[in-house]
Amino acid sequence: MPESIAAAVARRRTFAIISHPDAGKTTLTEKLLLFGGAIQLAGEVKAKKDRIQTRSDWMKIERERGISVVTSVMTFEYGDHVYNLLDTPGHEDFADDTYRTLTAVDAAVMVIDAAKGIEPRTLKLFEVCRLRDIPIVTFVNKMDREARNPFEILDEVEQKLALDTAPITWPIGQGKSFCGTYHLAKSAVRGSDTQRDLTPVNGPEASQAAGQLPENERETFIEECGLAAEACQPFDLAAFREGHLTPVFFGSALKNFGVRDLIDALGAYAPPPRDQVADTRTVEATDEKMTAFVFKIQANMDPNHRDRIAFVRVCSGKLQRGMKARLARTGKQMGLSAPQFFFASQRQLADTAFAGDVVGIPNHGSLRIGDTLTEGESLVFQGVPNFAPEILRRVRLGDAMKAKKLKEALQQMAEEGVVQLFTPEDGSPAIVGVVGALQLDVLKERLNNEYGLPVDFEMARFSVCRWITAPDKAELENFIDRHRGDIARDLDGDPVFLAADGFSLNYEAERYPGIKMIAIKEYH
C-alpha cells in the first residue's frame, strides 16, 4: 500500500551540520552516510579504501568548482526515519549560500571540536539558526584527543550562545582512554558505533562503563556522571523544538563513537517537516497539494550532465515525477519530468517526494532562487534571504563586442545566486555584488570557462548598498529621482541605493527618514 502523506512526513528529518572548519563536519557526514547505509545503497563503499575514494570524489567536484561551493543534499534511511542532510559550503565567503540552505532545514547539528569549543564560524551560523528558531543538536567531536572537561564545554555553550544544554550522553574517558558513551537517562552504554543498540548497566558506579577505564580515571568519571545527572538540565523536548535548549552528545566521528547516539537523537527529537509560511497562508506539511520552494541553483554540477539544477525543498503534498507545477513568479506551468534525489555523489530519478525532501530539478534557466512551485495555487513562500553584498565591483570586459553575451551570463550567474547583479538606472555598466571575495574568483573562472568571457573587476565608486522601500510610493519616487546616479535595480527590478561608504549611507538615511534601507531582502 502506498504510504500516506502524513506517515511519510512524520518519518522525515531534514537537517544541516553547522561548524567551524576542521571541527569534523566532513568526517561526521561520511559516518552518518555510512551508518545510514547511503553509501552502500549507492553501491560505492565495499572496503575502507573505497570509502576514501568516495570522499575524494566529492572533493574533486569541489576542487573543480574552485572551493567547496556545492551545496548538495544527501538522503539516507536509518531505522524508521528518512534523513535529508543538506550540505553547506565550508568557506565563509559563501555564507549567503549557507544561510539560504538553512532556510530549507528543520534542525541543525552543531559540531564542536572538544579542544577548541565554540569557534567564530560556529557562533555566526548558530546566530542564523537562532533567527529562525531552528532546533540544534550538539555533537562534541574529537573526544579521542586531548579535550576540555565536558562541564567546561557545556558551560561555554551556555555562556557564548545563551542556549541551555542537556547532556544526553557522557564521554567514558577522553583522549587515549576514550572508549564509549554513557547514556545518562537510560543508564546504558555504547562501546562504539559498531554496537547498534545500547547496553543497559546498573548506574555508572556499577557499570562496565567505569570498569573499562584505567583505574585512576574511574572515580572522576563516576563523579562527573553523578554531577551531570544532578546539576544539568533534564532534556525538555518542547524547549529543544523552540530553540532554547540543545541536547549534547559526545563522540569521535573519526574513531566511530557517538555517531549512532546522534542519529538516534535526530530520529527521536528533531522535528518532522515544519509548516511553512507563505504570503497568503501557512502551508501544513501534511497538506494534500504539492508546494515547494527553490533555495539553491547549481549549474553544471557534474561534467557529464551539463545542466542547471534547482534544489527545491518540498513543503507539502507529493511531488511526483511527470507532474505539472505552477511557477508562482511567472504563473507559468512547468513539467517536472526528471526530478532527482541525491545519494552521496550519485543521483537517481525521484518518483515521489514528500515534505522535507529535497529534489533537484533540471532546467534551462526557468527556475530562480526563492521561486515557489505549487499545483496551481497562487502563493509565495517567504523567507529565503538575500544579503546586501559587502563588495561591489564593475565588470570589465576585454572585448566590447561581447557585451550582450556578458549581460546574459551575469543574469544567469545572479539567478544561480553566485553573485548579485545591479543594473544602474543611469545606464552605466552593471555592478556585481558579493559577500565574500572568493565569490568573485568563482565568477571570473566560470565566465571564462563556461561562457568564454575573460573579465576583470574594477572598483566601483560605491562600497555599500541597501534595498530601498517606503510606505509612501511618492516619497520613494522622489528619493530615486534625486539620487538617479546612485540607484540601481536588482534582478527582480527592485530599487537599490548605492553609497560610497557607510557614512554617506547613514547621512542619506537620516535625511530621508521615510525611506527604509534594507540589508536583508527576502526573496519574493
Ligand code: G4P
Ligand atoms: P571539516 O569538514 O569540519 O573541515 O573537518 P574534517 O571532517 O575534514 O576534519 C578535519 C580533520 O579532523 C581531519 O583530519 C579529520 O580526520 C580530523 N577529525 C575529524 N573528526 C575527528 C575525530 O573525531 N577525532 C580525531 N582525532 N580527528 C578527527 P585530516 O583530514 O587528517 O587532516 P588534518 O587536518 O589532520 O591534517
